Amino acid sequence: MTDTTNSTKPASSDGIFARFLRATELDTRLLGMIGALALIWIGFHMYGALVNGFGAFLTPRNLWNLSVQTSSIGIMACGMVLVIITRNIDLSVGSILGFCAIVMGVVQVNILPAYLGLGHPLIWVLAVACGLMVGALVGAFHGFLIAYGKIPAFIVTLGGLLVWRGAAFLVARGETISPVDPTFSKLGGGPSGAVGATGSWIVGALGCAAVLGLIVFGRRQRVKFAFPLRPVWAEAFLAIVGCGAVIAATVLVNSYFWPRGIVQRYAEAEGITIPEGGLFISHGYAIPVLILLAVAIVMTIVMKMTRFGRYVYAIGGNPEAAELAGINSRMMTVKIFAIMGFLAGLSAVVASARLNSATNSLGTLDELYVIAAAVIGGTSLAGGVGTIYGAILGAMVMQSLQTGMVLIGFDAAIQQVVVGSVLVLAVYLDILYRRNSK
Amino acid sequence: MTAQTPLVELRDISISFGGIRAVDGVSLDLHAGEVVGLLGHNGAGKSTLIKILSGAYKKDSGEIRINGKPVEINSPRDARDHNIETIYQTLALADNLDAASNLFLGRELTTPFGFVDDAKMEAETRKILARLNPNFKKFNEPVSALSGGQRQSVAIARAVYFNAKILIMDEPTAALGVHETKMVADLIQELKASGLGIFLISHDTREMMDLCDRVSVMKNGQMVGTERVEDVTEDDILSMIILGKNPKAAA
Numbered sequence: 001m002t003d004t005t006n007s008t009k010p011a012s013s014d015g016i017f018a019r020f021l022r023a024t025e026l027d028t029r030l031l032g033m034i035g036a037l038a039l040i041w042i043g044f045h046m047y048g049a050l051v052n053g054f055g056a057f058l059t060p061r062n063l064w065n066l067s068v069q070t071s072s073i074g075i076m077a078c079g080m081v082l083v084i085i086t087r088n089i090d091l092s093v094g095s096i097l098g099f100c101a102i103v104m105g106v107v108q109v110n111i112l113p114a115y116l117g118l119g120h121p122l123i124w125v126l127a128v129a130c131g132l133m134v135g136a137l138v139g140a141f142h143g144f145l146i147a148y149g150k151i152p153a154f155i156v157t158l159g160g161l162l163v164w165r166g167a168a169f170l171v172a173r174g175e176t177i178s179p180v181d182p183t184f185s186k187l188g189g190g191p192s193g194a195v196g197a198t199g200s201w202i203v204g205a206l207g208c209a210a211v212l213g214l215i216v217f218g219r220r221q222r223v224k225f226a227f228p229l230r231p232v233w234a235e236a237f238l239a240i241v242g243c244g245a246v247i248a249a250t251v252l253v254n255s256y257f258w259p260r261g262i263v264q265r266y267a268e269a270e271g272i273t274i275p276e277g278g279l280f281i282s283h284g285y286a287i288p289v290l291i292l293l294a295v296a297i298v299m300t301i302v303m304k305m306t307r308f309g310r311y312v313y314a315i316g317g318n319p320e321a322a323e324l325a326g327i328n329s330r331m332m333t334v335k336i337f338a339i340m341g342f343l344a345g346l347s348a349v350v351a352s353a354r355l356n357s358a359t360n361s362l363g364t365l366d367e368l369y370v371i372a373a374a375v376i377g378g379t380s381l382a383g384g385v386g387t388i389y390g391a392i393l394g395a396m397v398m399q400s401l402q403t404g405m406v407l408i409g410f411d412a413a414i415q416q417v418v419v420g421s422v423l424v425l426a427v428y429l430d431i432l433y434r435r436n437s438k
Numbered sequence: 439m440t441a442q443t444p445l446v447e448l449r450d451i452s453i454s455f456g457g458i459r460a461v462d463g464v465s466l467d468l469h470a471g472e473v474v475g476l477l478g479h480n481g482a483g484k485s486t487l488i489k490i491l492s493g494a495y496k497k498d499s500g501e502i503r504i505n506g507k508p509v510e511i512n513s514p515r516d517a518r519d520h521n522i523e524t525i526y527q528t529l530a531l532a533d534n535l536d537a538a539s540n541l542f543l544g545r546e547l548t549t550p551f552g553f554v555d556d557a558k559m560e561a562e563t564r565k566i567l568a569r570l571n572p573n574f575k576k577f578n579e580p581v582s583a584l585s586g587g588q589r590q591s592v593a594i595a596r597a598v599y600f601n602a603k604i605l606i607m608d609e610p611t612a613a614l615g616v617h618e619t620k621m622v623a624d625l626i627q628e629l630k631a632s633g634l635g636i637f638l639i640s641h642d643t644r645e646m647m648d649l650c651d652r653v654s655v656m657k658n659g660q661m662v663g664t665e666r667v668e669d670v671t672e673d674d675i676l677s678m679i680i681l682g683k684n685p686k687a688a689a
Binding site for chain 1: 492494513514515518524526528529530531532533534535539540543544545546548552553554557558560561580
């Protein structure tokens with residue numbers, strides 16, 4: 001029963017690599033992106049090692065920071081995938097982020113303490129809820145104008161880009177609001193905004209369990225409906241690589257320790273004497289990274305396993321067919337933009353918590369990085385094609401390039417030239433890939 | 439006309455687009471186990487009339503009865519609730535989705551948790567396509583990778599799977615080769631024998647004479663006439679299409 005479709009081809013006519021791909025059913029695009037990412041990482045590290053005498057890229061510290069810096073753009077890219085799949089665009093996400101950040105800042109610094117008292121444990125919860133709600137409402141409003149007003153998404157969100165940036169200024173008269181609630185600021189990462197060594201191993205164990213569970217469940221489903229199965233060695237390979245990646249990431253985040261100054265202050269506050277060799281406290285996974293992971297998992301489930309996700313792809317593939325199949329594509333557009341706005345609000349939480357302040361310029365130009373991340377990750381502007389994991393990998397590629405160039409000392413002008421060129425090149429390679437795979 | 443209640447009665451249907459009456463007071467009926475062909479030039483109003491029945495357009499005036507009962511059809515969903523299935527000329531497939539996703543689009547099978555049950559849908563798709571087109575193998579590829587005939591199989595499977603009682607086929611053989619056209623013709627006979635009522639739209643008069651029980655001709659949004667195929671020649675039909683006059687009525 002194994003591989004009935006493939007058995008007709010003589011195995012010798014294909015290379016080992018082609019057979020490996022067929023057996024594991026891995027997406028060649030995914031492998032390409034991981035390969036590109038690895039190349040970028042190793043390239044920057046080698047350049048640093050050879051030219052500057054110190055390879056700073058492949059260090060726990062840099063990779064940990066990279067993961068935190070990717071979070072904000074990555075969270076929004078998950079929503080942008082849906083928007084672009086349905087042949088729309090959202091240019092306003094950076095401004096929505098700024099607006100939500102200011103609203104949350106005002107709520108937690110100027111409004112709530114007056115009623116609840118400074119440092120009340122509910123402050124951060126209410127502030128976050130406000131930010132997410134404002135984001136979702138702004139997004140839904142854009143979606144409403146696009147779907148029911150028939151105004152092109154480009155125009156609505158271009159207007160939104162200006163309107164919400166201006167509105168962010170008006171809410172706080174241009175002031176920077178700082179510092180934010182101490183619990184709230186943990187959502188942005190940093191030594192106190194990470195889950196520590198034990199917490200990270202729990203996350204890692206859950207990750208491995210999920211990998212194994214998915215493989216076993218997938219195989220059982222195929223047996224149930226008598227579909228062709230993957231060979232056992234391919235399943236084992238996927239399990240080992242999947243769990244290996246999770247464990248490696250956990251070891252990595254656990255080998256980035258708190259800076260000495262912070263350890264000193266922590267030890268004094270807790271009354272611990274620092275031992276001879278120094279006290280090493282692991283960061284572990286940063287909270288914003290866990291937020292990104294949660295968003296990615298939820299959105300992947302939505303896209304792959306729910307009717308909503310199926311309709312998103314159907315509308316992108318053929319809007320007329322979707323309409324004839326009884327899909328309410330106008331309501332879908334409103335919902336998709338509401339999700340995008342909600343995720344922009346969530347990014348605002350991460351971004352303003354990380355800065356420990358809310359400024360009205362927060363998120364400027366983010367829309368372009370978010371769109372670039374989605375497109376580099378394989379989302380087609382023609383609609384109908386795109387994945388969540390692709391968008392997150394795209395965000396990592398963008399962030400790795402920027403971080404890498406900072407580390408090896410390229411100035412801002414060169415960074416812009418490189419990032420812009422990479423965007424165009426990535427889309428060109430994608431077009432070539434799609435043409436050849438047909 | 440038989441005494442039996444028709445499956446579908448369209449009465450005095452009209453619709454206008456920007457001042458042009460695309461369908462102007464047209465009446466037509468369809469019985470169970472009958473194939474009625476709709477003929478006419480491009481722009482005669484055939485597709486528009488049929489889209490009113492399938493819920494894609496909303497009529498301005500007139501009445502639709504199903505099994506003698508007046509019904510309101512305002513959306514494709516309403517049409518489906520009355521067991522009306524449509525195979526559009528464009529096939530209305532989402533090219534980026536696979537056969538199973540297209541077949542169940544808008545009516546996905548779900549697991550008890552409310553998630554789409556892809557494995558079940560693929561299994562059902564394999565079953566129905568094995569019956570309609572045994573050569574169909576590409577279940578895991580987007581339908582853009584399929585040939586015209588395979589795409590047509592998916593569109594037909596969608597109508598057949600959901601137990602249509604009334605089937606609308608808009609140019610079902612326009613994009614097909616000889617062998618595939620034969621397949622569709624056989625299928626129409628099979629569905630007819632099982633008691634479905636079928637509206638068939640085509641430009642091919644010869645084919646219509648073979649497949650249909652009755653043919654209706656439209657011109658400029660109006661009904662020229664409806665005749666049993668035994669009672670007319672191909673030339674009669676052609677003159678109805680071109681001149682817009684029913685030679686039998688004139689005689």
